[in-house]
Amino acid sequence: MGRVSGSSGAAYMVTADDGRVFRCRSFPGTESGNPDASLVAVGDLVQVQGIQTGTEALEGNIMRVEPRTSALVRKRDPRRNRSREKQQVIASNIELLVPVVSAYEPPLSTRLIDRYLVFAESEQLPILIVVNKIELDKGGRTREQMAVYHELGYQVCYVSVHEKTGIDELAEVLAGKISAFSGHSGVGKSSLINLMTGCDLKTSATSFKTRKGVHTTSNATMHSLPGGGFVIDTPGIREFSLADITRENLRFYFREFLSLMPECGFSSCTHTVEPHCAVRRAAEQEMIDAGRYESYLLLFDALDEGDRV
Numbered sequence: 216m217g218r219v220s221g222s223s224g225a226a227y228m229v230t231a232d233d234g235r236v237f238r239c240r241s242f243p244g245t246e247s248g249n250p251d252a253s254l255v256a257v258g259d260l261v262q263v264q265g266i267q268t269g270t271e272a273l274e275g276n277i278m279r280v281e282p283r284t285s286a287l288v289r290k291r292d293p294r295r296n297r298s299r300e301k302q303q304v305i306a307s308n309i310e311l312l313v314p315v316v317s318a319y320e321p322p323l324s325t326r327l328i329d330r331y332l333v334f335a336e337s338e339q340l341p342i343l344i345v346v347n348k349i350e351l352d353k354g355g356r357t358r359e360q361m362a363v364y365h366e367l368g369y370q371v372c373y374v375s376v377h378e379k380t381g382i383d384e385l386a387e388v389l390a391g392k393i394s395a396f397s398g399h400s401g402v403g404k405s406s407l408i409n410l411m412t413g414c415d416l417k418t419s420a421t422s423f424k425t426r427k428g429v430h431t432t433s434n435a436t437m438h439s440l441p442g443g444g445f446v447i448d449t450p451g452i453r454e455f456s457l458a459d460i461t462r463e464n465l466r467f468y469f470r471e472f473l474s475l476m477p478e479c480g481f482s483s484c485t486h487t488v489e490p491h492c493a494v495r496r497a498a499e500q501e502m503i504d505a506g507r508y509e510s511y512l513l514l515f516d517a518l519d520e521g522d523r524v
């Protein structure tokens with residue numbers, strides 16, 4: 216048994232229990248649980264049959280992919296991609312989801328954080344929010360914007376790769392787990408992993424023109440941490456898609472709504488337009504965060520009846 220730690224073209228790198236890395240191909244007829252999703256993904260536990268090549272290189276065939284306990288997926292646009300699989304699995308079997316945002320360039324996106332939180336709540340996946348480039352937050356505005364997440368009980372780490380601050384605290388949370396870093400391009404995911412593991416992953420400065428990242432990382436890769444556990448670097452995303460969220464279940468994944476919901480006039484209240492809505496009233500009275508409520512409304516609107524975002 217081994218774990219997929221990277222891919223290159225049609226080949227996958229599989230790290231065996233003894234640390235040896237095999238270059239593998241998936242064997243025709245390899246079994247997998249979900250025909251709509253990628254056959255093999257970084258983080259997968261796989262059974263490998265080694266091939267004797269008579270060379271130094273270790274090669275093998277992936278014979279079986281164990282069922283995934285969790286998956287970060289990217290929807291494929293069927294108009295632009297002729298691949299049969301509808302869901303590209305970016306990382307699997309993760310135990311901790313780590314959305315990485317930056318304090319500045321690219322600017323902090325609380326909308327994106329809210330999407331990750333909805334996903335984590337819906338999957339009951341532990342989540343840690345990492346705010347990088349915190350040395351650029353001169354006036355403390357970023358911490359102010361993040362206060363709501365502390366109040367809601369989410370764990371937040373503030374780090375700076377450039378000033379090497381907050382890294383020990385982050386390492387402590389990651390120790391012993393399989394974590395996946397995800398977020399916009401240019402927030403410093405690969406830079407952080409380089410600093411924590413001693414790897415030499417490619418990084419690039421954000422674009423001078425757009426102030427955004429330039430999509431440097433193109434494939435997910437998994438790396439072992441000095442304190443035990445693994446961290447998966449993933450390519451920067453434009454938007455985080457929520458595959459299994461509907462207009463009906465979205466409301467359950469905003470945790471501050473839960474205690475208010477029984478007070479709404481209708482048991483099926485969507486907290487958008489209904490009279491006697493306790494959630495909307497709480498937002499108006501600033502009992503719950505206005506930005507979070509707005510995130511809810513934006514997601515609700517983006518989810519057309521039965522559609523996914």
Ligand SMILES: Nc1nc2c(ncn2[C@@H]2O[C@H](COP(=O)(O)OP(=O)(O)OP(=O)(O)O)[C@@H](O)[C@H]2O)c(=O)[nH]1
Pocket residue numbers: 347348349350351374375376377378398399400401402403404405406407417418419420421428429430431432433449450451452
């Ligand atoms: N000011 C500042 N810049 C940082 C910090 N961490 C990383 N950077 C810079 O941010 C830029 C982008 O870093 P990357 O590590 O390539 O970002 P990424 O999130 O991996 O981007 P993609 O691979 O495109 O998704 C690089 O120029 C880094 O040097 C930090 O703590 N402070």
Ligand SMILES: [Mg+2]
Pocket residue numbers: 404405406417418431432448449450451
């Ligand atoms: Mg990167």
Ligand SMILES: [Zn+2]
Pocket residue numbers: 476479480484485486487489491492493494495
């Ligand atoms: Zn309501």
